[in-house]
Amino acid sequence: MRKYVPKDNVQGKSYYTDRFWVAPRVPREEVEADSHFAAVVKALGRKAKESYIEIGQLVVHINPTENFNVLQILKEKCGYTQCSEQSAVDYLAKDGEFELFYQMLNITEAKRVRAVCRIKEGEAIESVEPLFKSANFAEREMFDMFGIKVNNHPFLKRILMPDDWEGHPLLKTYPLHGDEFASWYEVDKIFGKEYRDVIGPENRDPSRIDRYDTKRFSRVGYEVPFDADISAGEKEAAIEYSETVLVDYTKDSGKQLDERR
Amino acid sequence: MAQHQVNYASSAGLPIALTSVDKLVNWGRSNSLWPLTYGLACCAIEMMASGASRYDFDRMGTIFRASPRQADVMILAGTLSKKHSEFARRLYDQMTEPKWVISMGSCANTGGMFNTYATVQGVDRIIPVDIYLPGCAPRPETLQYALMMLQKKIRRESANMNNNTKNNLRLV
Numbered sequence: 001m002r003k004y005v006p007k008d009n010v011q012g013k014s015y016y017t018d019r020f021w022v023a024p025r026v027p028r029e030e031v032e033a034d035s036h037f038a039a040v041v042k043a044l045g046r047k048a049k050e051s052y053i054e055i056g057q058l059v060v061h062i063n064p065t066e067n068f069n070v071l072q073i074l075k076e077k078c079g080y081t082q083c084s085e086q087s088a089v090d091y092l093a094k095d096g097e098f099e100l101f102y103q104m105l106n107i108t109e110a111k112r113v114r115a116v117c118r119i120k121e122g123e124a125i126e127s128v129e130p131l132f133k134s135a136n137f138a139e140r141e142m143f144d145m146f147g148i149k150v151n152n153h154p155f156l157k158r159i160l161m162p163d164d165w166e167g168h169p170l171l172k173t174y175p176l177h178g179d180e181f182a183s184w185y186e187v188d189k190i191f192g193k194e195y196r197d198v199i200g201p202e203n204r205d206p207s208r209i210d211r212y213d214t215k216r217f218s219r220v221g222y223e224v225p226f227d228a229d230i231s232a233g234e235k236e237a238a239i240e241y242s243e244t245v246l247v248d249y250t251k252d253s254g255k256q257l258d259e260r261r
Numbered sequence: 262m263a264q265h266q267v268n269y270a271s272s273a274g275l276p277i278a279l280t281s282v283d284k285l286v287n288w289g290r291s292n293s294l295w296p297l298t299y300g301l302a303c304c305a306i307e308m309m310a311s312g313a314s315r316y317d318f319d320r321m322g323t324i325f326r327a328s329p330r331q332a333d334v335m336i337l338a339g340t341l342s343k344k345h346s347e348f349a350r351r352l353y354d355q356m357t358e359p360k361w362v363i364s365m366g367s368c369a370n371t372g373g374m375f376n377t378y379a380t381v382q383g384v385d386r387i388i389p390v391d392i393y394l395p396g397c398a399p400r401p402e403t404l405q406y407a408l409m410m411l412q413k414k415i416r417r418e419s420a421n422m423n424n425n426t427k428n429n430l431r432l433v
Contacts, residue, residue: 005299058360140279161379162343162345169378169379174378175378176376176377176378177376177377177378178377178378179378182343182378182379185343185346186343186346186347186381186386186387187386187387189346189347190347190350190387191387193366199386202372202386203371203382203383204376204382258404
């Protein structure tokens with residue numbers, strides 16, 4: 001029986017965890033009254049469900065249905081004229097949700113705001129491409145990497161992976177070395193599936209040492225001829241050290257390698 | 262003006278040189294290796310440096326070509342992604358026979374540090390490789406050495422490429 005491995009999160013984990021280690025948290029501060037960010041929160045009104053300051057940046061939690069309106073207010077009333085980044089975080093294993101974020105920049109005030117919302121798996125989000133042209137590629141990347149559909153996007157197509165790719169690589173359920181489709185992608189595409197046997201599986205461990213490979217690995221003290229079959233175990237030859245015993249150099253040593261070229 | 266000189270000590274005293282077709286053809290092939298300009302990642306910088314004046318590949322008859330139709334060596338310099346593998350194979354197929362392949366750098370040899378879903382784990386999965394050039398990235402001298410090894414290999418081959426099975430030609 002193969003060992004059961006949970007499939008909801010296949011990302012690599014550290015093999016050792018400190019029981020007493022406490023993950024450092026970024027301190028969250030209240031929005032100070034009469035500050036620039038207080039005006040931003042006031043302009044958003046009810047749309048800002050929760051707001052706080054992390055490392056000098058305002059974070060506002062919003063409803064996923066109101067993302068377009070919130071970004072429009074930020075752009076037109078608060079002076080956030082750039083959407084520098086937009087993507088998602090996979091919390092499907094933990095909460096069954098994606099966290100989407102929009103990182104906004106106000107150039108005149110030198111301030112940044114992050115609008116954050118959460119959607120369930122399979123839900124779609126409204127495109128903000130009419131407001132920010134940069135969201136065009138960012139939303140395509142989000143669709144490519146997470147499979148989150150974006151409504152009213154002008155050209156929703158994979159941006160990094162090939163068009164015929166299966167799976168969304170930034171999901172936690174996607175293995176780093178790729179699934180079956182990914183590992184045979186180039187062979188299937190170029191030669192066809194019947195060539196899988198000819199080419200063989202990928203070698204994901206190039207530094208692997210084969211104990212019985214006599215072509216590429218030497219065995220000190222247990223030398224064998226080049227390309228000899230040692231699957232039954234090699235013949236032992238004692239190593240002679242000149243410090244301990246008198247080495248007889250006239251005797252034919254077991255380590256003579258006549259056949260190797 | 263140079264005097265016409267005949268070395269009576271060699272070639273039975275005649276002003277001729279005897280050779281075989283294999284030698285003559287391979288002399289031509291090995292001294293005019295035209296590689297396809299095919300930089301994929303940072304190894305391409307070293308490949309460019311090899312072609313530029315300091316290391317000067319031109320003196321070896323190696324002139325980079327921008328078209329696979331005019332090239333007979335493919336130097337795969339850098340990481341080959343799975344998305345691009347189809348096009349790499351197409352360019353290889355477009356090259357005219359005889360053709361050789363140098364896999365330059367760790368990424369092209371084995372996938373290198375990119376042990377991920379998106380990288381081809383060694384270009385020999387899709388293209389037959391003649392010379393594997395280790396390094397990350399290899400210095401221009403190393404590429405030059407690889408090219409000289411390829412020249413050596415070509416000189417050992419038969420001029421009729423049908424007689425050459427790529428596997429049994431092992432360089433010492």
